[in-house]
Structure formats: structure tokens, C-alpha cells
Amino acid sequence: xxxxxxxxxxxxxxxxxxxxxxxxxxxxxxxxxxxxxxxxxxxxxxxxxxxxxxxxxxxxxxxxxxxxxxxxxxxxxxxxxxxxxxxxxxxxxxxxxxxxxxxxxxxxxxxxxxxxxxxxxxxxxxxxxxxxxxxxxxxxxxxxxxxxxxxxxxxxxxxxxxxxxxxxxxxxxxxxxxxxxxxxxxxxxxxxxxxxxxxxxxxxxxxxxxxxxxxxxxxxxxxxxxxxxxxxxxxxxxxxxxxxxxxxxxxxxxxxxx
Amino acid sequence: xxxxxxxxxxxxxxxxxxxxxxxxxxxxxxxxxxxxxxxxxxxxxxxxxxxxxxxxxxxxxxxxxxxxxxxxxxxxxxxxxxxxxxxxxxxxxxxxxxxxxxxxxxxxxxxxxxxxxxxxxxxxxxxxxxxxxxxxxxxxxxxxxxxxxxxxxxxxxxxxxxxxxxxxxxxxxxxxxxxxxxxxxxxxxxxxxxxxxxxxxxxxxxxxxxxxxxxxxxxxxxxxxxxxxxxxxxxxxxxxxxxxxxxxxxxxxxxxxx
Numbered sequence: 191x192x193x194x195x196x197x198x199x200x201x202x203x204x205x206x207x208x209x210x211x212x213x214x215x216x217x218x219x220x221x222x223x224x225x226x227x228x229x230x231x232x233x234x235x236x237x238x239x240x241x242x243x244x245x246x247x248x249x250x251x252x253x254x255x256x257x258x259x260x261x262x263x264x265x266x267x268x269x270x271x272x273x274x275x276x277x278x279x280x281x282x283x284x285x286x287x288x289x290x291x292x293x294x295x296x297x298x299x300x301x302x303x304x305x306x307x308x309x310x311x312x313x314x315x316x317x318x319x320x321x322x323x324x325x326x327x328x329x330x331x332x333x334x335x336x337x338x339x340x341x342x343x344x345x346x347x348x349x350x351x352x353x354x355x356x357x358x359x360x361x362x363x364x365x366x367x368x369x370x371x372x373x374x375x376x377x378x379x380x381x382x383x384x385x386x387x388x389x390x391x392x393x394x395x396x397x398x399x400x401x402x403x404x405x406x407x408x409x410x411x412x413x414x415x416x417x418x419x420x421x422x423x424x425x426x427x428x429x430x431x432x433x434x435x436x437x438x439x440x441x442x443x444x445x446x447x448x
Numbered sequence: 449x450x451x452x453x454x455x456x457x458x459x460x461x462x463x464x465x466x467x468x469x470x471x472x473x474x475x476x477x478x479x480x481x482x483x484x485x486x487x488x489x490x491x492x493x494x495x496x497x498x499x500x501x502x503x504x505x506x507x508x509x510x511x512x513x514x515x516x517x518x519x520x521x522x523x524x525x526x527x528x529x530x531x532x533x534x535x536x537x538x539x540x541x542x543x544x545x546x547x548x549x550x551x552x553x554x555x556x557x558x559x560x561x562x563x564x565x566x567x568x569x570x571x572x573x574x575x576x577x578x579x580x581x582x583x584x585x586x587x588x589x590x591x592x593x594x595x596x597x598x599x600x601x602x603x604x605x606x607x608x609x610x611x612x613x614x615x616x617x618x619x620x621x622x623x624x625x626x627x628x629x630x631x632x633x634x635x636x637x638x639x640x641x642x643x644x645x646x647x648x649x650x651x652x653x654x655x656x657x658x659x660x661x662x663x664x665x666x667x668x669x670x671x672x673x674x675x676x677x678x679x680x681x682x683x684x685x686x687x688x689x690x691x692x693x694x695x696x697x698x699x700x701x702x703x704x705x706x
Contacts, residue, residue, distance in 0.1 A: 210515070248606050266506060285612030295607035299625050308621060309611035354607075361611060 196221035197258070197365060197396055198245065204253030205240050205420075214240040215251065216420035222365070222398060227391045229411035229428075230400045233443055237420040238400045242369050245398065246287040247280055258283060259364070285313060288358030292370040294350040296342035296357070302329070303338040306357045314361070321360070328356040332386055348379030352386050359390075366390065368399040384410075404447055408432055416440045449672050457668040458677060464664060467568050468657035469681060474565070475574070475646045475656055479581040480639050486586030491593035493531035497615075499523060531590070538587035543580075543648055550580040551652040569655055577649035585642055589635060596631035597623060629700055636693040640686045647682075657681055 198221070205215040215237045222228055230238045243249045245256060247263060255262045262268065263283050270276045297305050306328070307321040316324075329335040332352040342350055351371055358366060368387065372380045384406050391397055391410050401407065407414055407428060414431040416424040416439075424437045432448075435441045505513050505522035513519040538546065551573075560572035600623050608618040650658035661674040668674075 246610055248610065281609070281612050281614050284610055287610070289607075289610035291603060291607060293603055295601075295603040297604065297607070297622055297626075309608075309613060312617055312621065313612040358611070 197224050197226075198222040199257040200245075200254070201257070202254040203241070203244060203251050203256065205237075205244060205249055206252045213420045214249075215244065217254070218417075218420075218422045219254075220415065220422060220425065222396065225394050225396055226413055227397045227411050228399065228413045228415060229407040230398065230415045230417060231402070231404070231407060231431075231443075232415075232417035236417045238417050239369055240420075241417065242367050242398060242400050245367055246284050246289055248289075259286070281313070285309075285361050286364045288355075288361060288363035288366040290351070290354050290358055290366065290368045290371045292373050294342070294347070294354045294374075296350055296354060298342050301339050301341055302334070302345075302353055305342070305353065306360050309357075310360050325356075325360060328359055329353075332356055346379060347375045348382045351375065351379075351383045355383075355386055355390070365396040365398065368397065368401065370400050370402065372401065372403055402447070404432070416443070418443070450676070451673075454668075454670040454673040457670055458664055458673040461660070461664045461667065464655075464660035465657065465677060465681060467566075467655055468660035468678075469685075470566060471569050471574070471654065471656040471659075472643065472646055472685070474569070475577060475581065475649060475654065476639065476643045478578045479585055479642050479646065480635075482578065482582035483585035483589050483638075483642070484635070486582060487589030487593055490531045490535060490586060490590035491597070493527045494535070494590065494594055495597060496525065496527045498527045499525050535587045535590055538584055539591075543584055543645060544651065546584055547577070547580040547648060547652060550583070551576040555579075570653065573649075573653045577646075577652060577654040581642060581646060581649070585638060585645075589638055592634045592638065593627075593631055596627040596634075599630050600626050632700070633693060633697040636696075637690065640690050640693070643686050643689070644682065 200218060200220045200222070203215050203218040204213070206213050218237075218241055220228075230241065232238050240249055244251050245258075247256075251264050255264050257263075261278070261283070263278065263280065265278055267275050268278050296302075297308070300308065303322060303325055306325040307316075307318065310316040310321045310324070311318060326335055326338065329338055332355070334349060334352060337345060337349065337353075342353070345353065355366075355371075371387070372383050375383065380403070384403060387397070387399070387406070388410050399406070399411070409428075411428050413425060414428050415422055416431060416435075416437070418439045424431065424435070424440050431440070432444065435444055499522060501521045501524055503522070504518045507513055513522070555576045560575060562570065562572050565571055565574060604622050604626070605618055608622045609615075613621070646656060647658040649656055650662060653659065657678050661671075661678045664674040665671050
């Protein structure tokens with residue numbers, strides 16, 4: 191059952207609301223390979239965010255499957271090695287998928303340091319000292335080691351988002367999901383966040399990025415998906431998507447955003 | 449209306465007001481205490497996720513059903529249902545009716561010991577009073593607690609869960625520490641409300657402040673003067689309390705603007 195060729199295999203993924211009247215996702219099939227930087231673009235309401243949020247089950251899909259590390263995580267119960275049906279521990283799978291949100295979602299009542307060390311200490315039972323050492327190293331990487339004792343409210347939007355990225359990295363995820371990470375930022379702060387993401391991509395992190403930053407898609411992405419009306423209409427390399435778009439909806443979309 | 453002689457007569461019974469004050473305070477404190485415990489239980493029940501028929505939501509291949517009777521039944525939560533019915537019934541019926549039902553119906557067959565608290569409060573009337581007030585304020589307090597928990601942005605839960613924290617860990621480390629700030633001020637205000645509402649207990653012969661007024665009326669044939677004094681006593685009790693609450697409320701919200 192374990193197919194190791196792709197890290198995440200998404201098959202015919204569906205998310206319907208209101209008894210199927212609204213189809214946020216209408217049968218999306220895609221494979222995400224190790225080291226992929228997959229950029230998802232499309233008009234608003236196209237289902238990009240729903241697709242991304244389904245990957246770690248913040249949205250429960252109503253159909254299809256997501257095979258991550260050889261396990262179909264959309265199932266409530268799975269067959270374990272011994273062949274017995276056991277309850278799927280979704281918390282365990284979410285640890286391996288880091289997620290960065292449009293609105294940062296830092297924990298306002300905790301310092302930056304505590305924001306970063308809470309999950310490793312509570313979930314992975316990492317020692318406090320070890321976790322703090324690791325957090326400082328990551329903070330240094332994004333140039334924010336002097337803000338370890340600050341509270342989120344004291345930071346700028348760009349700083350918050352960089353913290354959110356390294357907070358997710360603390361759990362050493364196999365894949366990072368970005369849900370419009372720069373959409374809530376002031377224009378002058380977009381660059382610093384994209385820079386961190388770019389570095390991450392260059393280190394070989396598998397990433398799925400929903401964004402409106404076409405420059406980032408073109409420069410950093412190795413695959414681009416175009417979605418509209420809950421469907422995956424076109425996918426390909428950035429050169430193919432931006433240089434030679436086939437689908438009329440994509441041509442129309444690109445003419446508006448570029 | 450007011451006469452000097454009337455006040456003189458009233459002051460002869462000032463001991464009754466002192467007793468009434470002690471009784472009102474103990475009635476309110478005990479009510480808040482038991483009401484809060486009840487409210488916590490009710491809030492947990494209303495936020496619980498106990499669906500005994502949940503398995504009906506899955507189709508044979510393990511996907512969520514979107515519609516139909518089975519989907520509805522699978523979402524039925526008997527624990528939440530009971531708590532909701534309780535809260536709605538107690539909020540939608542008059543306090544006086546509840547008090548009479550508790551005292552004349554529920555405690556009718558119960559043989560309460562007839563000793564006197566502090567040497568003057570008749571326990572067999574005091575206890576039903578506390579029970580009725582606590583049952584009533586428990587319903588209101590549970591709404592405060594529930595609203596406080598639900599007021600926390602959903603993004604917080606999403607961030608916590610995406611880091612791999614379980615639902616319990618999310619509650620303990622992320623939601624409750626933030627919710628308590630929103631919950632404490634309205635709970636303190638509810639305490640002020642209970643001090644005033646407790647006056648209703650004179651109708652079943654609990655010797656609180658209003659009971660002192662009716663007693664003095666019977667003895668002196670004066671009503672205006674005892675009422676003025678009762679008003680003053682209530683005001684001196686509730687006004688400083690609400691001022692102290694407002695002070696702490698301001699101090700706590702200052703923390704947000706760090």
C-alpha cells in the first residue's frame with residue numbers, strides 16, 4: 191500500500207458544502223514529490239486555500255483521498271502493520287506538515303520563545319533547554335534572535351510571519367504549507383518573508399504555496415498549479431504556465447494579474 | 449413620607465439590617481461559588497464533542513456523508529443537548545417561579561435540619577435560596593464562559609492543531625489562558641447582579657436585607673424609611689464592588705497593549 195514515489199498523493203479530492211450545492215473542491219488530483227516547490231495560483235474563491243487546508247485536514251474533505259507517507263489521512267480508521275483497524279492519529283500527521291497562515295496566528299499570550307517551544311516540548315517531549323537552543327538557532331537564521339523575549343503584538347507583520355515560519359520549522363516538518371503568507375502584509379514587508387521562503391526552498395524543503403505573488407511563483411516554484419471553480423485546470427513548470435498558458439481561464443487570469 | 453420619628457423607629461431595629469447584610473453577602477458568595485462550578489460543567493458539556501452515533505457519518509469506504517438522516521443523527525450530541533435545554537429553560541423563565549418551585553416543590557419532601565447559621569439565618573430556608581440562585585446564575589455564567597472560549601479566534605486553534613497539539617493541549621495552553629481574560633470581568637459583574645437578585649429570597653423567608661425591611665414595616669408601620677436604608681445598603685455593597693471590578697478590568701486590558 192505504501193507508494194513511495196510521491197510524498198503526498200492527492201486523488202480526486204472533493205469538498206462540498208450545503209449538500210453538494212457548493213463545490214469548493216471538485217475532484218483535484220495531484221502528486222507532490224519530495225523537494226517540490228508547488229505554487230498554487232488562481233482567482234479568489236477558486237478553492238486554492240481549501241485545497242491547502244485539506245492537506246492537513248483543517249478542512250475535512252467530503253471525497254477522495256490524500257496519501258501522505260503511505261497513509262490515507264482522510265480515513266478515520268486505518269489498517270496498521272499488524273493488519274488491525276486502528277484509529278488514525280491525525281495529530282501525528284499534522285506534526286509532519288508545517289503550516290503558515292495568512293494572519294500569522296501567533297499565540298498572543300506567549301513570548302516568541304514560548305510560541306516556538308510550546309509544541310516541541312508538549313508534543314515531541316523535547317527538553318526545554320534543547321528546544322530553546324533550537325529556537326534561538328532558527329531565530330538567528332531569520333535575523334530575529336533579539337526578539338525572543340518579545341510578545342507577538344510588539345512585532346511588525348513581516349516579523350510575525352517570519353516567526354510563524356520558524357515556529358512551524360521547530361517541528362521539523364516534511365512539508366511546509368503556506369496559505370497566502372504575504373497577503374496580509376504591508377507591501378514593504380513582503381520581500382523579507384519571501385526571502386525566508388526562498389531560502390527554505392533552496393535547502394530542499396518540500397513546499398506547497400498558495401499565493402498571489404506571481405514573481406515568487408515564477409522564480410522559486412518548480413511547479414505551478416492553476417485552479418478555478420474548485421478544479422485543477424492546468425499545471426506545469428513556471429515557464430509553461432506563464433510563458434505558454436493553454437486554458438482560456440488561465441490566459442484570462444494572467445492577463446489580469448500580470 | 450419621611451419623618452424623623454420614622455427613622456428613629458427604624459434605627460431601633462438596625463440589628464435586623466446588620467443580619468440582613470451578613471445574610472445577603474453569604475447568599476451571594478455561595479451562589480457565585482456553586483453557580484460557577486455548575487457553569488463550568490455546563491460550558492464543558494456545551495462545548496463537548498460527544499457524538500455516540502458518529503460512526504454513522506462514515507460511508508463504507510470511510511468518507512464523511514454529506515447529507516441525509518444518518519448524517520444528521522451522527523452529529524447529535526446528547527451531552528450538549530441536555531446542557532442547552534437546561535440553560536435555555538433557566539434563562540427563559542422568571543427567577544421567582546424557579547425559586548418557588550425549588551422551595552415549595554423540590555424541597556417539599558426534604559427534611560432539612562433547622563439549625564441557624566451565625567445564630568440567626570434559618571438554614572432550611574437559606575439552603576433552598578442558595579440552590580435556586582445557583583441553578584439560575586449557573587445558566588447565565590455558563591453562557592459567559594462559553595462565549596469567552598468561543599471569542600478566541602479560530603486561527604489560534606488551527607495554528608495549535610497544525611503544530612500537532614491535541615484538542616486538550618490546545619484548550620489548556622492556547623485557548624483557556626486567553627479566554628480567562630475575557631471571562632473574569634463579566635463573571636465579577638454577574639456577582640454584582642446576584643447581590644441584587646438575592647433580594648428575591650425574602651419571599652421564602654430568607655433573612656436578607658429585604659426581609660429586614662418587611663419585618664420593620666410590620667413592627668413600626670413605616671415603609672419609606674426602611675426602604676431608603678435598604679437602598680443605601682445595597683448601593684454601598686454593589687457600587688464599590690463594580691468599581692473594583694472596573695479597575696481590574698482596565699489593568700488587565702492594559703496588558704494587551706504592551
